[in-house]
Amino acid sequence: MAARRFVDGKQRVRIVDVAARAGVSITTVSHALSGRRPVSEATRERVQRAIEELSYRPNEAARSLRGQPTTTVAVIVPDITNPFYPQLARGMQDVLSPKGYQALICSSDAEPVSRREIVEQMLARRVDGICISGYYDDHTDAEPAVEAGVPVVLFGHRAPYPGISTVTTDDIGAGRLATEHLLSRGHERIAFISGPSISGPSISGPSDVGPPADRVAGYRAALESAGIADELVVHGPVSREGGAAGMRQLLALDHPPQAVVCTNDFVAIGAMQEALDRGLDVPGDVALVGFDDIDAAALVRPALTTMAVAIRRQGQAAAQLILDRIANPDQPPQATLFGTDLVQRQST
Amino acid sequence: MAARRFVDGKQRVRIVDVAARAGVSITTVSHALSGRRPVSEATRERVQRAIEELSYRPNEAARSLRGQPTTTVAVIVPDITNPFYPQLARGMQDVLSPKGYQALICSSDAEPVSRREIVEQMLARRVDGICISGYYDDHTDAEPAVEAGVPVVLFGHRAPYPGISTVTTDDIGAGRLATEHLLSRGHERIAFISGPSISGPSISGPSDVGPPADRVAGYRAALESAGIADELVVHGPVSREGGAAGMRQLLALDHPPQAVVCTNDFVAIGAMQEALDRGLDVPGDVALVGFDDIDAAALVRPALTTMAVAIRRQGQAAAQLILDRIANPDQPPQATLFGTDLVQRQST
DNA sequence: GGGGACGCAGACAACGCTGTCAAGAGGACC
DNA sequence: GGTCCTCTTGACAGCGTTGTCTGCGTCCCC
Numbered sequence: 001m002a003a004r005r006f007v008d009g010k011q012r013v014r015i016v017d018v019a020a021r022a023g024v025s026i027t028t029v030s031h032a033l034s035g036r037r038p039v040s041e042a043t044r045e046r047v048q049r050a051i052e053e054l055s056y057r058p059n060e061a062a063r064s065l066r067g068q069p070t071t072t073v074a075v076i077v078p079d080i081t082n083p084f085y086p087q088l089a090r091g092m093q094d095v096l097s098p099k100g101y102q103a104l105i106c107s108s109d110a111e112p113v114s115r116r117e118i119v120e121q122m123l124a125r126r127v128d129g130i131c132i133s134g135y136y137d138d139h140t141d142a143e144p145a146v147e148a149g150v151p152v153v154l155f156g157h158r159a160p161y162p163g164i165s166t167v168t169t170d171d172i173g174a175g176r177l178a179t180e181h182l183l184s185r186g187h188e189r190i191a192f193i194s195g196p197s198i199s200g201p202s203i204s205g206p207s208d209v210g211p212p213a214d215r216v217a218g219y220r221a222a223l224e225s226a227g228i229a230d231e232l233v234v235h236g237p238v239s240r241e242g243g244a245a246g247m248r249q250l251l252a253l254d255h256p257p258q259a260v261v262c263t264n265d266f267v268a269i270g271a272m273q274e275a276l277d278r279g280l281d282v283p284g285d286v287a288l289v290g291f292d293d294i295d296a297a298a299l300v301r302p303a304l305t306t307m308a309v310a311i312r313r314q315g316q317a318a319a320q321l322i323l324d325r326i327a328n329p330d331q332p333p334q335a336t337l338f339g340t341d342l343v344q345r346q347s348t
Numbered sequence: 349m350a351a352r353r354f355v356d357g358k359q360r361v362r363i364v365d366v367a368a369r370a371g372v373s374i375t376t377v378s379h380a381l382s383g384r385r386p387v388s389e390a391t392r393e394r395v396q397r398a399i400e401e402l403s404y405r406p407n408e409a410a411r412s413l414r415g416q417p418t419t420t421v422a423v424i425v426p427d428i429t430n431p432f433y434p435q436l437a438r439g440m441q442d443v444l445s446p447k448g449y450q451a452l453i454c455s456s457d458a459e460p461v462s463r464r465e466i467v468e469q470m471l472a473r474r475v476d477g478i479c480i481s482g483y484y485d486d487h488t489d490a491e492p493a494v495e496a497g498v499p500v501v502l503f504g505h506r507a508p509y510p511g512i513s514t515v516t517t518d519d520i521g522a523g524r525l526a527t528e529h530l531l532s533r534g535h536e537r538i539a540f541i542s543g544p545s546i547s548g549p550s551i552s553g554p555s556d557v558g559p560p561a562d563r564v565a566g567y568r569a570a571l572e573s574a575g576i577a578d579e580l581v582v583h584g585p586v587s588r589e590g591g592a593a594g595m596r597q598l599l600a601l602d603h604p605p606q607a608v609v610c611t612n613d614f615v616a617i618g619a620m621q622e623a624l625d626r627g628l629d630v631p632g633d634v635a636l637v638g639f640d641d642i643d644a645a646a647l648v649r650p651a652l653t654t655m656a657v658a659i660r661r662q663g664q665a666a667a668q669l670i671l672d673r674i675a676n677p678d679q680p681p682q683a684t685l686f687g688t689d690l691v692q693r694q695s696t
Numbered sequence: 697g698g699g700g701a702c703g704c705a706g707a708c709a710a711c712g713c714t715g716t717c718a719a720g721a722g723g724a725c726c
Numbered sequence: 727g728g729t730c731c732t733c734t735t736g737a738c739a740g741c742g743t744t745g746t747c748t749g750c751g752t753c754c755c756c
């Protein structure tokens with residue numbers, strides 16, 4: 001006859017209820033549960049039965065207040081509706097779940113607050129680790145976590161930072177591979193539709209930052225190696241509309257390019273539709289390469305050639321880095337670089 | 349000169365550090381923070397300054413242990429990589445974030461444990477509300493939450509259940525509308541590629557359950573109203589492969605259908621590619637309708653006609669139902685039904 | 697000038713759990 | 727029979743908050 005507590009009509013079973021039912025002290029229940037000190041077989045069984053009869057489950061808040069790990073890892077993504085990030089989250093769950101950890105997924109642009117604020121919130125929840133994803137170069141958001149001694153993995157950042165591990169895609173290599181692929185198909189006049197430039201959309205300009213800039217850098221390197229001086233970079237929003245606008249800009253030129261590298265698949269698909277809508281043949285009149293290999297890349301017609309980023313595997317790597325740091329806090333942070341694979345389809 | 353605590357190299361500022369720095373008691377700090385009892389302006393400012401200087405943030409675990417709400421709502425989805433569910437999550441965040449609530453997204457099939465177990469875990473974390481999504485008819489998973497007095501919304505379930513609110517799509521109406529659309533285009537021999545049947549894949553059969561069954565029911569109702577007796581339902585996995593297999597089955601018939609309703613867009617896209625690969629014209633030889641209006645539906649060529657489910661709006665509604673129940677626990681649960689819109693593209 | 701009202705702030709006891717200290721029972725051994 | 731283990735269990739403090747009780751001035755009014 002355990003004495004339950006009723007609050008607002010809610011009833012929750014506490015450890016003392018289990019103890020009363022099993023006829024032991026709460027200490028014994030706790031230790032029977034955690035196995036952190038020996039408990040006789042008979043007692044353990046009585047406790048176990050009481051737990052089942054009462055459907056007892058320890059209060060996580062009380063546990064973590066006592067300093068126990070929360071077995072929770074925060075995964076901060078810029079936009080949960082971008083299919084890229086659920087894949088990342090899934091990869092992390094692949095590794096975290098079997099170890100009993102929960103991924104706490106936060107979409108930062110859905111929040112009215114800054115990413116740094118989200119990090120603070122997660123620290124207040126005492127998460128055991130944090131993964132921050134998204135292309136940006138500012139790692140100061142992660143500082144409070146580093147100071148608090150919570151393992152952090154930056155995902156998509158280039159620069160390693162003291163106390164922080166990173167998981168990054170080799171975007172320079174990817175940009176080079178994509179461009180070399182087009183060169184090998186005989187194209188010489190190759191353009192790049194990139195993300196927004198700092199000085200606003202314009203033809204060319206060295207002002208872009210972050211991994212899109214890396215992809216452009218790879219593109220430039222490939223052209224240079226091939227002895228081609230004409231580079232053609234347009235900027236715009238990273239979206240289908242941005243891709244369409246970029247393509248319009250390119251097609252309006254006196255000498256439109258024969259092939260276009262696009263900073264991601266959304267942009268490429270937008271560019272492709274713009275070209276198709278104008279009656280051009282893809283890849284006959286203009287060949288296209290994207291990045292990321294999102295689901296839709298295989299579904300559009302012609303199917304999009306793209307540089308595949310093994311995002312789920314990268315998520316797994318990020319999770320593993322966090323678990324390693326949790327297990328061994330003194331371990332130095334690591335920087336992991338992932339290569340990309342050309343997935344050739346019909347658009348080149 | 350606040351005395352910080354160092355644990356495993358982690359340093360966290362506690363309320364007592366703030367109190368010491370501001371020269372007041374911890375009680376005063378607490379109340380200055382919560383505003384739950386009057387604090388003089390001068391004191392409030394001193395406390396505020398101390399908080400900022402120390403970067404203090406209350407420990408959420410201690411708060412919720414004292415019975416404060418966690419301002420967290422669990423969102424349990426079957427598969428985070430299915431683009432449908434991030435939209436749902438995003439819709440919920442649209443409503444939750446401005447109210448200061450966090451969505452805790454859990455992908456249940458990533459977990460090695462049952463959905464019921466996840467519900468239990470969320471209760472142990474003292475979430476303030478739970479949204480369970482996914483097509484299935486078993487609401488027993490939600491029982492522990494109902495018993496604990498935690499607001500629950502079932503998403504995609506048909507049957508209301510005592511103490512549980514539901515947000516559901518009118519799948520019967522959607523199935524009917526899709527079929528009527530094909531009828532109005534002059535098709536008479538119309539098939540349906542459905543989800544798995546309980547008795548295994550087969551031609552027709554009344555054994556399917558859940559909303560896919562509802563869509564089939566709407567399809568049947570439309571045919572009946574039109575005076576058409578020939579119904580043609582094939583079953584298979586809800587995936588692109590399943591759609592391709594279903595289409596193969598249909599094309600192998602003596603009299604293949606002129607039009608096919610598919611239980612969702614993935615299935616429809618798989619079916620479309622199978623048809624295109626066999627040299628058929630879509631919609632000339634076979635017209636296709638899907639459900640859900642996923643991103644890819646607009647991207648494939650021909651673009652897919654589909655029944656759009658305003659999933660994000662439904663997520664918003666689900667979140668609102670939970671917030672309402674939190675604000676007013678005695679309020680009876682509500683069942684919300686959402687209609688669907690035909691988005692006509694090129695496949696019909 | 698005394699009594700009550702009021703504004704403000706501190707002390708203290710929980711919340712539910714776990715690590716540590718301590719002790720009782722029982723057996724082994726001298 | 728007494729001492730010393732070992733095995734098992736219980737009591738207790740404390741994790742960082744917040745709600746409540748209490749107390750101290752100050753002001754107002756009769």
